Amino acid sequence: MSETRRELRRTREREQHTERAAKGRAGGTLELVGRIAVWSAFAMVMVVVAATVxxxxxxxxxxxxxxxxxxxxxxxxxxxxxxxxxxxxxxxVGDVITFQPVSDNPMLITHRIVGQAHKADGALSFTTRGDNNGTEDEPIIEGQVMGKVIYSVPYVGYVTTWLDREQRGWMVGAFGALLISYAVFTIMRQMLRKERT
Structure with a gap:
């Protein structure tokens, strides 16, 4: 009889071990997916921060x-x-520039240079047009040119229009705090797991 009990106990222990191992694999997969999601989100935010700030x-x-x-x-x-x-x-010609359509007016336009010329006084003037526009803009002079576009990132401009500079700073800080909290949580969880085993 005692031999039967031992055999039953061993069978039960094997089943429990198999069940714990299966739960561990499922938990490990979810943990891996979670880590990938967190690091992907972190990478995307860092790209946005790098591109915009x-x-x-x-x-x-x-x-x-x-x-x-x-x-x-x-x-x-x-x-x-x-x-x-x-x-x-x-x-x-072909460069994309940002300019003031009216001198000393804060409004800015970003269009492509389609022509340039020297005025009688020697000043350089530019003719611009938006790629999607059928007509050219009024010519501008050198002093109206604010800069040349060196790169562009699709969709990221929405972030800058939704948030002002201070809000973007807070968002970056909050994300950094969340990332640090996640790192501390992960380290603490691993330490607790090591203590249990």
Whole structure:
């Protein structure tokens, strides 16, 4: 009789061990999926932060959002363009620039240069047009050119239009705090698991 009990106990222990192992594999898979999701989200946020804050600041450039369809399909609404001040003499037909359509007016437009000329007084002037526009803009002079577009990132411009500079700073800080909290939680959980085994 005692031999039968031992055999039953061993069978029960094997079943429990198999059940725990199966739960561990399922938990491990979910944990892996969770880690991949967290690190993917972190990577996406870091790309957005780099594109909108870090890289422009390091290059002395300005991030701006495309608000209209005038530059479609190259730069649809919601595209983030980073425009860097350059010597207007270095600009050529085909370059995309950011300019003030009216001198000393804060409104900015980002369009492609389709022509350039020297005025009688020697000043350089540019003719621009949006890629999606049928007509050219009024010619502008060198002093109206704010910069040349050095890169653009689709959809990221929406973030800059939804959030002002201070809000973006808070968002980056909050995400950093969440990431640190997740790291601490993961380390603590691993330490507790080691203590149990």
């Amino acid at each position: 870090v890289i422009p600041r390091l290059m002395g450039a300005v991030p701006l959002a495309v608000l209209t369809s005038s530059m479609e399909p190259t730069m649809p609404p919601g595209t983030l363009v980073v425009s860097k001040p350059v010597d207007p003499a270095s600009l050529a």
